[in-house]
Amino acid sequence: xxxxxxxxxxxxxxxxxxxxxxxxxxxxxxxxxxxxxxxxxxxxxxxxxxxxxxxxxxxxxxxxxxxxxxxxxxxxxxxxxxxxxxxxxxxxxxxxxxxxxxxxxxxxxxxxxxxxxxxxxxxxxxxxxxxxxxxxxxxxxxxxxxxxxxxxxxxxxxxxxxxxxxxxxxxxxxxxxxxxxxxxxxxxxxxxxxxxxxxxxxxxxxxxxxxxxxxxxxxxxxxxxxxxxxxxxxxxxxxxxxxxxxxxxxxxxxxxxxxxxxxxxxxxxxxxxxxxxxxxxxxxxxxxxxxxxxxxxxxxxxxxxxxxxxxxxxxxxxxxxxxxxxxxxxxxxxxxxxxxxxxxxxxxxxxxxxxxxxx
Ligand code: IPM
Ligand code: MN
Numbered sequence: 001x002x003x004x005x006x007x008x009x010x011x012x013x014x015x016x017x018x019x020x021x022x023x024x025x026x027x028x029x030x031x032x033x034x035x036x037x038x039x040x041x042x043x044x045x046x047x048x049x050x051x052x053x054x055x056x057x058x059x060x061x062x063x064x065x066x067x068x069x070x071x072x073x074x075x076x077x078x079x080x081x082x083x084x085x086x087x088x089x090x091x092x093x094x095x096x097x098x099x100x101x102x103x104x105x106x107x108x109x110x111x112x113x114x115x116x117x118x119x120x121x122x123x124x125x126x127x128x129x130x131x132x133x134x135x136x137x138x139x140x141x142x143x144x145x146x147x148x149x150x151x152x153x154x155x156x157x158x159x160x161x162x163x164x165x166x167x168x169x170x171x172x173x174x175x176x177x178x179x180x181x182x183x184x185x186x187x188x189x190x191x192x193x194x195x196x197x198x199x200x201x202x203x204x205x206x207x208x209x210x211x212x213x214x215x216x217x218x219x220x221x222x223x224x225x226x227x228x229x230x231x232x233x234x235x236x237x238x239x240x241x242x243x244x245x246x247x248x249x250x251x252x253x254x255x256x257x258x259x260x261x262x263x264x265x266x267x268x269x270x271x272x273x274x275x276x277x278x279x280x281x282x283x284x285x286x287x288x289x290x291x292x293x294x295x296x297x298x299x300x301x302x303x304x305x306x307x308x309x310x311x312x313x314x315x316x317x318x319x320x321x322x323x324x325x326x327x328x329x330x331x332x333x334x335x336x337x338x339x340x341x342x343x344x345x346x347x348x349x350x351x352x353x354x355x356x357x358x359x
Contacts, residue, residue: 001305002035006066008059008096011045011089012279013289013340014072020291020344021070021298024317027348028302028310039066043096044089044279045076054092060099063270068301069100071274072294077281098138101268104169105137106176106300107248107276108262109231111255114322118256118331121228126254131234132180133251134173135244137265139165140195142241161195161240166202172266173238174210183235184215187223187243199240220247227251248276257330259290262297264304271304273297287339290328292318295347317350 005025009018022038029036041059048054054074063069074093096102111119111129119126144158177184186203188196200217207215218226220243226233227247231254239247252258258277265272275293283289299314321327326338326346338346350357 001307002037003068003305004037004039004066005301006059006062006069007038007040008043008063008069009040009046009072010043010074010093010279011076012073012281012284014044014074014279016285016287016340017275017289017291017294018070018072020340020347021294023344023348024295024314024351025070025298025301027351028307028313031313031352032307032310034307034310043071043092044074045079047092048076048079048087048089054087054089055095055099059092060096063096063100063272066270068304069270069272070294070298070301071272073275073277073279075279075281094142096272097265098143100270100272101138102265102270102272103136103138103165103267104172104265105133105135105244106172106264106266107133107135107244107251109133109248109251109255112260112319112322115256115260115331119254121231121254125229126231129231129234129254131231131237131251132176133237133239133244133248134169134176135248136161136165136169136240137244138241138267140241159193159195159242161198163198163202166199167206170203170206170238173236174206174213177213177236178210181235182213184210184213185223185234185237186215186217187220187237187239187247188217189220189243190217191219195240203238223247224250228253252276257290258293259328259330260292260296262293262300264297264300266304271301273301273304287341288328289340290330291340291343292321292327295344313351314347317347320350321346 009015041062074089076089116123141157141159144160146157148155188199190196190200252261261276263276299311302311329337
């Protein structure tokens with residue numbers, strides 16, 4: 001298969017983890033005779049420094065002309081620590097999501113058996129956890145009108161949702177639930193927020209089209225507790241933009257490291273694959289960041305194009321790297337931890353030729 005992949009590595013550890021994602025995709029290309037092209041584009045703080053904007057037109061153009069996007073991370077303390085900064089690196093990602101119509105962000109969470117002890121939560125609580133968060137990605141408070149008063153003493157963010165915005169992501173979540181354990185949980189704050197009441201109304205209505213799916217409703221505060229106390233109860237979680245952002249970071253604690261969680265963003269004009277973690281500026285350039293979330297995002301990319309065997313080859317190699325402790329310090333507290341690039345190399349080599357790997 002021919003695939004044009006745009007690589008937006010971004011800031012912080014983004015470039016080093018993306019490099020591993022590309023390395024692994026090149027191994028797949030070679031092993032399975034595909035033709036992938038990789039074109040890099042600037043985004044975030046690095047684009048701000050080079051071009052004065054966090055999402056240059058040529059980057060957007062590149063994305064629109066590609067089959068898929070592999071994204072690293074965004075955010076740079078140089079801009080973050082200044083509340084007066086006019087433009088922030090994050091705006092690059094937000095604009096990209098909006099321009100490409102990436103309205104559904106899919107964040108699966110699974111526990112890797114050999115890493116179960118890495119989680120601060122008890123093994124018996126998290127064993128066999130397997131759920132997916134469907135986070136609405138182009139609406140809500142992220143995109144509502146914002147303002148700060150002239151004297152700087154008050155500020156506002158507005159949260160808006162339309163039926164249309166809710167329905168399209170809800171359908172995706174229902175379909176996913178139908179193909180899994182047939183349970184969907186809508187997480188909202190319907191006891192307080194009008195937008196949440198609209199979400200509930202729509203989901204109740206749409207549920208009629210999916211009679212085999214059992215739907216339940218949780219307030220976000222309660223859900224934040226239940227995700228930690230009883231994570232196995234969840235199958236498909238559907239939620240709005242801000243709650244999804246918060247709950248997915250929280251959920252990553254179950255897996256033992258946020259460096260393990262991959263995501264797909266899907267919608268109207270493109271598909272984007274990215275780790276859920278941030279740019280982790282303190283780790284930048286140290287070759288210590290965990291590349292597995294990006295590598296697993298590359299596997300999600302292949303799955304999107306129905307290259308299931310190839311995606312499984314990546315997932316198997318990732319499991320092998322974990323089994324053989326070829327892992328970065330976040331999940332390997334021994335002196336024999338591996339560097340970011342070593343993890344990428346191991347996984348690529350394992351894909352190309354399992355037998356010749358020495359461990
Ligand atoms: C994420 C990130 C982004 C978000 C930031 C970088 C804007 O935290 O993808 O979860 O809030 O959506
Ligand atoms: Mn986030």
